Amino acid sequence: MSGRLIAVVGPSGVGKDSVMAAMAARRPDLGIVRRVITRAPDLGGEDYEAVGETAFAHMAATGAFCLSWQAHGLRYGIPAAVRDDLADGRDMLVNLSRGVLAEMQAAFPGAVVLHLTARPETLAKRLAGRGREPREVIETRLARADMSLPAGVRAVEIANDGPLSEAVDAALAALYPARV
Numbered sequence: 318m319s320g321r322l323i324a325v326v327g328p329s330g331v332g333k334d335s336v337m338a339a340m341a342a343r344r345p346d347l348g349i350v351r352r353v354i355t356r357a358p359d360l361g362g363e364d365y366e367a368v369g370e371t372a373f374a375h376m377a378a379t380g381a382f383c384l385s386w387q388a389h390g391l392r393y394g395i396p397a398a399v400r401d402d403l404a405d406g407r408d409m410l411v412n413l414s415r416g417v418l419a420e421m422q423a424a425f426p427g428a429v430v431l432h433l434t435a436r437p438e439t440l441a442k443r444l445a446g447r448g449r450e451p452r453e454v455i456e457t458r459l460a461r462a463d464m465s466l467p468a469g470v471r472a473v474e475i476a477n478d479g480p481l482s483e484a485v486d487a488a489l490a491a492l493y494p495a496r497v
């Protein structure tokens with residue numbers, strides 16, 4: 318059986334990368350897609366492939382991505398090779414923009430969407446604590462926080478205001494309902 322693409326979405330600082338890493342730690346069969354980003358290398362957080370604008374444009378033009386978008390002044394690409402992992406039967410977590418969900422569902426009909434939420438004050442505190450972006454950049458990220466999901470996208474809503482383990486429990490329970 319094919320694996321499922323599991324899109325993890327939500328505002329900056331909500332905990333997408335933290336929840337994904339903790340989910341994969343609990344279920345080693347769950348993979349995490351390594352994104353290609355025009356971000357400086359080694360800024361911490363997720364494991365990503367850092368590339369320059371020219372390399373990104375070349376990759377996009379030669380079909381290296383199954384999905385790509387632009388946000389926060391950066392370009393993001395999802396390697397088309399994720400289809401090989403899915404064909405091998407592996408469920409794959411991927412951190413996506415809310416803006417590409419309709420396109421993603423058309424391209425991956427069996428995909429599941431996990432929508433993480435948290436209160437605005439929680440987001441502000443976490444972004445400051447993460448320390449990856451300067452204050453002005455944090456402000457513009459917070460301004461996008463309440464963006465809604467595109468019409469017609471069905472998602473599992475998961476609150477991540479409390480301990481990380483609670484969000485991870487909720488996400489795993491939604492994906493892998495226990496058989497009674």
Ligand SMILES: Nc1ncnc2c1ncn2[C@@H]1O[C@H](COP(=O)(O)OP(=O)(O)O)[C@@H](O)[C@H]1O
Nearest residue numbers: 329330331332333334335443447477479480481
């Ligand atoms: N449930 C949580 N409780 C406390 N801190 C959290 C929780 N979830 C995430 N964090 C912290 O918040 C910051 C942002 O999390 P991150 O996973 O980078 O979010 P995102 O990928 O959605 O921007 C990180 O410093 C992370 O350690």
Ligand SMILES: O=P(O)(O)OC[C@H]1O[C@H](OP(=O)(O)OP(=O)(O)O)[C@H](O)[C@@H]1O
Nearest residue numbers: 328329330388393412413414415416461
């Ligand atoms: O359209 P949106 O839903 O607002 O999302 C836009 C981008 O923001 C996040 O990026 P990134 O992972 O660089 O930032 P984050 O870790 O602060 O969320 C997310 O992964 C998208 O790439």
